[in-house]
Amino acid sequence: MSEEEKLLKDAKKLPWEDRLLHKNWKVRNEANIDLASVCDSITDPKDSRLRDFGPFFKKTVTDSNAPVQEKALDALIAFLRAADADAARYAKEICDAIVAKCLTGRPKTVEKAQTAFMLWVELEAVDAFLDAMEKAIKNKVAKAVVPAVDVMFQALSDFGSKIVPPKRILKMLPELFDHQDQNVRASSKGLTLELCRWIGKDPVKSILFEKMRDTMKKELEAELVNVTGTAKPSRKIRSEQDKEPEQEAMSEVVGPVPTKESSTDAPPEIDEYELVDPVDILTPLEKSGFWDGVKAAKWSERKDAVAELTKLASTKRIAPGDFTEVCRTLKKLITDVNIAVAVEAIQAIGNLASGLRLHFSGSSRFLLPVLLEKLKEKKPTLMESLTQTLQSMHKAGCLNLVDILEDIRTATKNKVPLVRSLTLNWVTFCTETSNKAVVLKVHKDYVPIFMECLNDGTPEVRDAAFSALAAIAKLVGMRPLERSLEKLDDVRRKKLSEMIAGPEVGMSTGTSSVPVQTSGGSVPSLETSEGAFVRKSAASMLSGKRPVLAAPVIKKGGSIKSGANKKSDGTGQLKSSKPIEPPEDIEPAEMGLEEIERRLGSLLQEETISQLKSTVWKERLEAISLLKQQVEGLQELDQSVEILIRLLSALPGWSEKNVQVQQQVIEVTTYIASTATKFPKKCVVLCLFGISERVADIKTRAHAMKCLTTFSEAVGPGFIFERLYKIVKEHKNPKVLSEGILWMVSAVEDFGVSHLKLKDLIDFCKETGLQSSAAATRNATIKLLGVVHKFVGPDIKGYLADVKPALLSALDTEYEKNPFEGASAAPKKTVRASESNLSVTVGGLDSLPREDISGKITPTLLKSLESPDWKVRLESIEAVNKILEEANKRIQPTGTVELFGALRGRLSDSNKNLVMATLTTIGSVASAMGPAVEKSSKGILSDVLKCLGDNKKHMRECTLNALDSWLGAVHLDKMVPCITVALTDTKLGAEGRKDLFDWLSKQFAGVSEFSDAAYLLKPACSAMTDKSSDVRKAAETCINEILRVGGQETIEKIVKDMHGPALALVLERLKPYGAFQESFESAKVMSIGPTSKSSSRVGKSTSNGVMKHGNRTMSSRAIVTKGSKTESVTSVQDIAVQSQALFYVKDSNKDDRERMVVRRFKFEEPRIEQIQDLENDMMRYFREDLHRRLLSTDFKKQVEGLEMLQKALPSIAKEIIEVLDVLLRWFVLQFCKSNTTCLLKALEFLPELFDTLKDEAYSLTESEAAIFLPCLIEKSGHNIEKVREKMRELTKQIVTICSASKSFPYILEGLRSKNNRTRIECVDLVGFIIDHHGAEISGQLKSLQIVASLTAERDGEIRKAALNTLALGYKILGEDIWRYVGKLTDAQKSMLDDRFKWKVREMEKKKEGRPGEARAALRRSVRENGSDVAEQSGEVSRSVSGPIYSRKNYGHTELHMDRQLVPQTLASVNGPTDWNEALDIISFGSPEQSVEGMKVVCHELAQATSDPDGSAMDELVKDSDRLVSCLANKVAKTFDFSLTGASSRSCKYVLNTLMQTFQNKRLAHAVKESTLDSLITELLLWLLDERVPHMDDGSQLLKALNVLMLKILDNADRTSSFVVLINLLRPLDPSRWPSLAANESFATRNQKFSDLVVKCLIKLTKVLQSTIYDVDLDRILQSIHLYLQDLGMEEIRRRAGADDKPLRMVKTVLHELVKLRGAAIKGHLSMVPIDMKPQPIILAYIDLNLETLAAARMLTSSGTGGQTHWGDSVANNPSSGTHSADAQLKQELAAIFKKIGDKQTCTIGLYELYRITQLYPKVDIFSQLQNASEAFRTYIRDGLAQMEKNAAAGRTPSSLPMSTPPPVALTISSPDFAPLSPVHTNALNDAKSLNVKSDPTNFNLPLSYTEDSRAINALTSSRGFTSENSLGDQRNERFITGVTSGTLDAIRERMKSMQLAAAAGNPDAGSRPLMSMNDSLNHGFSSQIPHASDRTGAENTVQSGVLPMDEKALSGLQARMERLKSGSIEHL
DSSP: OHHHHHHHHTTTTSSSHHHHHHHSHHHEEEEEHHHHHHHHHOOOTTTHHHHHGGGOOOOOOTTTSSSHHHHHHHHHHHHHHHGGGGGGGHHHHHHHHHHHHHHTOHHHHHHHHHHHHHHHHHOOOOHHHHEEEEEHHTOSSSHHHHHHHHHHHHHHHHHHHTSSHHHHHHHHHHHHHHSHHHHHHHHHHHHHHHHHHOOOOHHHHHHHGGGGHHHHHHHHHHHHHHHHHHOOOOOOGGGTTHHHHHHHHHHHHHHHOOOOHOOOOOOOOOOHHSSSSOOOOOHHHHHHTHHHTTTTTSSSHHHHHHHHHHHHHTTBBBBBOOOOHHHHHHHHHHHHHSHHHHHHHHHHHHHHHHHHHGGGHHHHHHHHHHHHHHTTOOOOHHHHHHHHHHHHHTTTTTTTTTTTTHHHHHTTOOOHHHHHHHHHHHHHHHHHHOHHHHHHHHHHHHHHHHHTTTTTTHHHHHHHHHHHHHHHHHHHHHHHGGGGGGGHHHHHHHHHHHHHHHHHHHHHHHHHHHHHHHSSSSOOOOOOOTOOOOOOOOOGTTTSSSSSSOOOOSSSSSSSOOOOOOOOOHHHHHHHOOOOTTTTSSSSSOOOOOHHHHHHTTSSSHHHHHTTOOHHHHHHHHHHHHHHHHHHHHHOOOOGGHHHHHIIIIIIIITTOOOHHHHHHHHHHHHHHHHSOEEOOOOOOOOEEEEEEHHHSSHHHHHHHHHHHHHHHHHHHHHHHHHHHHHHHHHHHHHHHHHHHHHHEEEEEHOTTOOOOOOOOHHOOOOOOITTTTTHHHHHHHHHHHHHHHHGGGGGGGTTSSOOHHHHHHHHHHHHHHHHGGOOOOOOSOSSSSSTOOOOOOGGGSSSSOOOOOTTSSSSHHHHHSSSSSSHHHHHHHHHHHHHHHHTBBBSSHHHHHHHHHHHTTTOSSSSSHHHHHHHHHHHHHHGGGGGGGHTTTTHHHHHHHHGGGGGGHHHOOOOOOHHHHHSSSSHHHHHHHHHHHHHOGGGGGHHHHHHHHHHHHHTTSSSSSGGGGGHHHHHHHHGOSOOHHHHHHHHHHHHHHHHOOOOOHHHHHHHTOOHHHHHHHHHHHHTTHHHHHHHHGGTTTOOOOOHHHHHHHHHHHTTTTGGGOOOOOOOOOOTTTOOOOSSSOOOOHHHHSOOSSSOOTTHHHHHHTTTOOOOSSOOOOHHHHHHHHHHHHHHHHHHHHHHHHHSSSSHHHHHHHHHOOOGGGGHHHHHTTTTHHHHHHHHHHHHHHHHHHHHHHHHHHHHHHHHHHHTOOOOHHHHHHHHHHHHHTTTTTTSSSHHHHHHHHHHHEEEEEEEHHHHHHHHTTOOSOOOOHHHHHHHHHHHHHHHHGGGGGGGGGGHHHHGGGGOOSSHHHHHHHHHHHHHHHHHHGGGGGTTTTTHHHHHHHHHHHHHHHHHHHHTTTOSSSSTHHHHHHHHHHHHTHHHHHHTTTOOEEEOOOOOOOOOEEEEEEEEOTTTEEEEHHHHSSSOOSHHHHHHHHHHOOOOHHHHHHHHHHHHHHHHHHSSSSSHHHHHHHHHHHHHHHHHHHHHHHHHHTTTTOOOOOHHHHHHHHHHHHHSHHHHHSSOOHHHHHHHHHHHHHHHHHTTTGGHHHHHHHHHHHHHHOOOOOOOOOOOOOOOHHHHHOOOOOOSSSSOOTTHHHHHHHHHHHHHHHHHHHHHHHHHHHHTTOOOHHHHHHHHHHHHHHHHHHHHHHHHTTTTTTHEEEEEEEEHHHHHHHHGGGGGGGOOOOTTTSSOOHHHHHHHHHHHHHHHHOOGGGGOOOOOOOOHHHHHHGTTTTTTTHHHHHHHHHHHHHHTTTTTTTHHHHHHHHHHHHTTTOOOOOGTTTTTTHHHHHHHHHHHHHHHHHHHHHHGGGGSSOOOOOOOOOOOOOOGGGGOOSSSHHHHHHHHHHHHHOOOOOOOOOGGSOOOOSSSSGGGGGTOOOOOOOOOOOOOOOOOOOOTOOOOOOHHHHHHHHHHHHHHHHHTGGGOOOOSSSSOOOHHHHHHHHHHHHHHHOOOGTTSSOOOOHHHHHHHHHHHHHHHHHHHOOOO
């Protein structure tokens, strides 16, 4: 042993003092460390050792050696934590020593010194601390001053101004402001701001600002802006740490509190008065010549003298002195003849009152009468100063309501009304600012005064009296005033109640807002966890650091209550008398004796009652005896109970003096209460006061107590207790209280606590019983609490922690006499009354009240727990602790689920101190909640256990403490599953496992039997092989305990599943338990079993009697003899199960399992929970013998399992496919283990498995690939060559039978591996894929740049492999390879050049041709022979399987074929060469292959567009529909492909090709309607798909989809677009959607889809005016008709009420069409069966639109008029048969010429005129233009010639430029022309006939439908078209179910005749196709016009406002009639 060690060892024997002051610093160091640990171990603050240690520290902290000094401070901190306030005797010396030596040391030393100071403050040594600080700030070294200021700042911030007096700090600050060091100045500023938070800004400003420089003032002024809110202490002094929460909880019960008080949620008020030093003003007053001045004859001198006094008295605090003479002088001066002097004197009195406060109270009373008398003066200045002075006197506390009563009484009788009213106003002010207790005391005296004033003759006086009454009523409530206010008449009573109610509304809102505020903010806890001292800098308060919270300015009058007392007055007041049964009237009404006698009637004898009134006691005694007999003789007692009790209460009454009579009365009462079936509670109320007084008298005590017990049986003890609390508390006789409590003791023993409100009982005991000055009362209360303890248990102590220590020890003694009996403590008596509404709780622990804290767990608190600022998080955790404290650590589980969720997040906090605080809090919550914590905590226990993995001892101790708390709440068996998992967690670490085992051993040591312990046997045994000896030792101890307490059966089951050394160890330990031994002998032989988790499940399931096929326990084992071979031995059990199938696939749900797979290309080692899931799945789906072998840890058993699979392989292919994902997960697990034998066996089995899958034509799914390929690729670089070879072959096999494109991304990820061998293998695999599967990865060739980058690696092998692979690529791709290798250095390029040249030479030698030639040849063969060649060759590759959610394909029939099989050769060439080949590749290729086809298509489209003669385009137009059809089908495939993680290149190509197609109007017009339908549907669905934004370049794709959709709407055939979109407004087939997202229904999706369709229709409808002649109105109207008919009238009505967008859109389209075409729209109904019954709904809508538009004059000129009837005008207008066809033609021409004359419509007019000339070639239109100028006629001639040319070229007016306007406007009056229209009537008649109100409403598209379409996202304002459009159709519609009779007759007749003709003449006409809608069918029209005009005459020319139907309408009718002739229209 070295010299030094010897010295240290010897030193340990020395006394403490010698060690601590030893000359060797190491001895001192060790002594300090030992001292700290001793102090840490002391739990009792009264320990005598602490007193011995105290004096040492003044020397140790000044040690010259810095490390020793630091250890000394550690010891001091430990000492201060262990000690209590007694230690403060050493504070001064030690604090001075620390200031002298520690504040200039190392940062750590300074921090510890600050911690010590804070602990001194906690121990209430504040004065010593501040004395030391005064010395510290005078230190010349600035470095020492800053920590001193900081620690004052910290103390004030943590403990608040109540503990740390701001006054002393304020004195220190001025000298710091001028300090030369800027850090000191910054800190002093911060400290000043902190003071502002506690005492408000104004006091600080007034005290400090005058003492600082101007610059400092400005800086502080700027900083003060940030000071907001309130400050609250976050730490308590030691003596209050247990007391305070109890007091706060108590204050809830105390009673009513004034609203003003409850609304102020503020820290204890700091009065500025207390902060300033008193100033003596008498001496300077003497010197100022005051006495001479006041006697001067001149008023100005008098005024100046008083002004001097006013000025001197204006100081904040005046030193007390003899002011008697001054006051006498002032009294004279009040009545001075000069007003100015009087005003000055009055102000002086006010200042004196404010400065002297209570010292001025005598003088105030002396001056008051004069001041009140002076109120008669009307001068404003005088009135104002009087009012202020009187208010100051009350506010300063010089006067209170009791003192001023007589003066007020006198003043209110003053003859001057002004005195009366102002006096009352002042009293009102005094009342409002007074304490409630004071007002309660005096209200009875004041109310009569005010009542008298209500009758005053002056209105002001009456109003002031009302205000005064209202002020009192607001404070004390109406009930105390009821009797006083009875005399008020109704009017006055109403006025008063209004005055009370009015302001109270405001007040109530004020109060209610407060709790919200508190709960919103995070309330810091008052207790910081030990050691978690957070060093705060005062300078951090300055701006830019954080916002500062300020204390509000509080009125001096109101005392501030704790935040807990925020109940409204009413509830507090009624607490004691709160009825328990609402229906029952508890309070008895007044009833006189006469009334009682009248009601008694003949029930009792009259003489008995008259005798009871006798003054002779013997007569009364006789009478009461008789009464007793008569009552006992009553048959129906129940009806008379109340009246009898009332009689007894009145006669002889409870004030009876004679004891015998009293006893008899009580006996009668007891008899009635016990006999009556229902004893009303009001009877109890009548008796209770009297009975309680009788309890105090020893002579009647026994009777009275028996009576109370009987009452309790009748109405329940809860009611009696509640009433008694108030009675006994307020009674003057102390005996009533003590004896009442003794009765309560017996009642609790008799009835238990189940009927009582325990909180009220405990509060009563604490506040009244234990606080009593009478010893008898205190002893009785202690007895009562002892009895309660018997029923409730030790938890009651938590509610009494703040009781005095002497009482606590007496209580402890009482608890020992009444030990907790729990459930066995059954009550002796029962309650007769049904107490349904009493909360009858179970006896025992839970009868103590639990508080619902859900209201306090606010979203703000939960959010603060997640705050990025650790201080906020800490405050939130402390806030939770405070909530628990306030709830007495007993809470309900409601609302705690979210709290646990938030706390769980803090367990992984980066700040370790917060984690420890969280653990403590979780423990506290568990203790407070009890067993319910298990459900609410959502498995937080497992997260708590993870904290044991921390390497800090303190953290682990916190975790174990949390576990102890948890164990206290929940039984250990509930914790075992989590502990089992934790013990197998590798992250737990050796120390964590050791601690957990030790903890378990400690828990098991305390129990004799605990069967669930057996489940911990397995993890304990596996820990026996741990590297750490400590863990092994702890596990061994734990195993011994487990074997002792675990049941034999359970252990037997567990052991059977064990193996290896663990089994041997257990059997060794089991030897002492001989009973077990035999059953385990066989277990030595074969030890198989799943891991701990599954085994625990096995054990559990069997013990519960539930047997599952995966969980069979093994009953017998085969025994292997020593000489047996190592071949697999078949056990009895195996033989039993071998008859079953190898896999249980019946319950398998592969889809669900695959959905859980996370798809990653990179490999990650399986986590423990994944392994456990795998074990569970294998147990579920694999036969028992198989899963037992595969899950065994013995590799031989695993090989056996694989052999079993190998033998059965061909026959179980189908089953294996169902569980393939589970099997592959098992292989991944084996690949991660190191056993080579098993690995080689697996690699032998896997190729066979994949061959079988190939035979079944099965390809790996995406999920299976994601499970297996990452691992296979990563492990392919195995260090054993043989394993590498097998893996290489396996990978190639997988690539061959699955698609190469599926496996390629995984191989590319392998190129990034850290293992060089893996990278080499992956490079070779890339070469293999390019060589053999180049076509499949043609879209992913850019990834070759990763391979190319490897040519720069240091490792030669990698470089070589990369060059070989690139050479292979060169062989296949030729010179194209340079496009794919990316940017290379010159050195790399030259290397590649050399290698490529070598490859060329090698190919020439082998006669393989030139690089890239093979591709070209293959391309040619495809061109020549089509795709047959490829299919014949049998080379078929699969396209990438669809997405996770597949969608039905709604393509065209020609494309319905098996898209899974793609000719591989199609894309293996460089690309297709012509249009047809390209279309084939697009149709049948994989997404990547089809890109080549699309390139060709885009090229062809570009060439055709630029072709001048357009012949190429003509060819393409023929194929346009086929192209779009192919691309429409490709959209879904490419997007699905990209969703699997592939590049979005193919998606972009598809969208681009579609864009190119639709940019050309001719191509777009050639697309068929069905193709357009499928394309638009597909595009809209992808626009809505939530997965698109997450794809590669998702935002660009969305943009492209948007733009494409707009282009389609612009250029596709508009009729088709309208029809398709109107059809899409119906709900979409669910199969077209991808699978639903978790939170979405089909209805929601359809809603979004229809919103999108509506937007498209809006875009089309907006431009209808210019495109009306491009669309086939007949087809559009047909689709609208079908839509409306599908809905039906009922549904339309329902939807209109629900504001349905699709329906509104359809109505908007129809409205726009009617507006643009007017009455002519009816000519386009050729495809609507207008004669069906009931009539089509569309007709009613057209009618309605025509009518409203006509009324609003909004019809366009082509059809302005009321053409709204569906029949010929003959039907309605018989006189209209006079016009000829020529007249009608004239009318038509008039309208056309009018159009031509208008600039806006001249083109349309010319076009219509041209159509008329075509229809009626014989009509000479120029004869109609005789009155027009020659220029106009020429214009028309030229225009018609131009129109002819345009018609020949196939152009319509909308596509033409505007014609040159006509030179002369046409001025022909329309009456010259008669109407031509074949069907028309007057609009007015129509409106009448339909009985529809004409509603002139604007039917233009609303603003939301006319959005600017220039923006790209015109369709979608945000993702998925979320923007809402409010459709315009807001009018009040009338739905018309049918059109009235008399319509349609003429047309119907014509149609019938045509149908008959058609049926006779054309039997097979039904098969003829429909004719084109846009053709003008003029070949039969001229013959029909006369026919029509025969039936239709023109109306009178006066009605020519009805303009004719235009040509389009005529052609529509004509077309319809032609169809009817041909029989091609069928009736719907």
